[in-house]
Amino acid sequence: MKLTGFELRRVSMPLVAPFRTSFGVETERDILVARAVTPEAEGWGECVAMREPLYSPEYVDGAVDVIRRFLAPPLLDAADLHPQAVAGRLEPVKGHQMAKAALEMAVLDAWLRARGESFGTHLGAVHDRVPAGVSVGIMDTVEQLLDVVEGYLDEGYLRIKLKIRPGWDVAPVRAVRERFGDVLLQVDANAAYTLADARTLARLDGFDLLLIEQPLGEDDLRQHAELASLLRTPVCLDESIISAKAAADAIALGAARVINIKPGRVGGYLEARRIHDLCRAHGVSVWCGGMLETGLGRAANVALAALPGFVLPGDTSASGRYYDEDITPPFVLENGYVRVPDGPGLGVEPIPDVLRERTTATEWLGS
């Protein structure tokens, strides 16, 4: 497949409500969308990098720059580009997994649309719908949290993920467990704790959590392994797992019994599938994390979450969890499940008028 070019587009997506994590508050996503143009078909990619490098070292302005100067040229130079070859062509550039993932996703989507094959079929999906979990931010009060959780449970979500940080952990977890019984419940610390907090984190063992996600720093594999030996609750890693190699190291060190697979964080959906396969071989459960994606990234995540090793509900919420109006037809919850698109490629496309309205900048890279 010969690329004609990439169109880079910045899309402003205001959130329906502020989303607070241990590293900050999001009120609007400034999203980079890449469109791969080829003579046979066009494909869409979404970069999950945030506006600021607070979740990971990447940030959206940096992603645009590295794509423009270092990632797009080797792909545009390829006489016949296969999606499986994208990662290899981009390998000389160190890091920038989220930027790379956006381009690989757009190339893969174009390639699949040209062949009439869906993302799910190509990745190895075995389900036509996936159970939806929902991520709940840090709130001002426990009462406010309980109201928000009740609302999501009323909508049908099958798993609750609570953001925690020092000072907001045992009390909110206890309150949710006491109010809502044995709902599937997990917590996400976004690296807000240290090994010195082990005793506090061990108090969470009494609430039958599915997992505790990324309690320590992104580069603290050895310390996560030590913490895992002190907790009953399975430790799950997110920020630390930036590649299949990192997943292999985490598993070998006993630093993770569960892994949150986020395609953008690991460099793309093909690497995400490799991590899925690796984890299955080691009996490590995986689930699909989210980065507040539009329906484009959401479509690809839902397809990935339909692979057999994704045995835990992911952050594959309905579009309405974050956005009043998505740039694609919205993903909706049906009895707690989200349907896997079965059309060619992503199976969804942006709604032209909405995309135009939300676009704050465009740039063409190519001939």
Ligand SMILES: O=C(O)CCC(=O)N[C@@H](C(=O)O)c1ccccc1
């Ligand atoms: O449902 C979603 O898409 C968001 C899930 C979620 O909580 N993402 C978190 C995370 O740390 O996993 C996040 C939020 C904002 C920015 C980065 C990460």
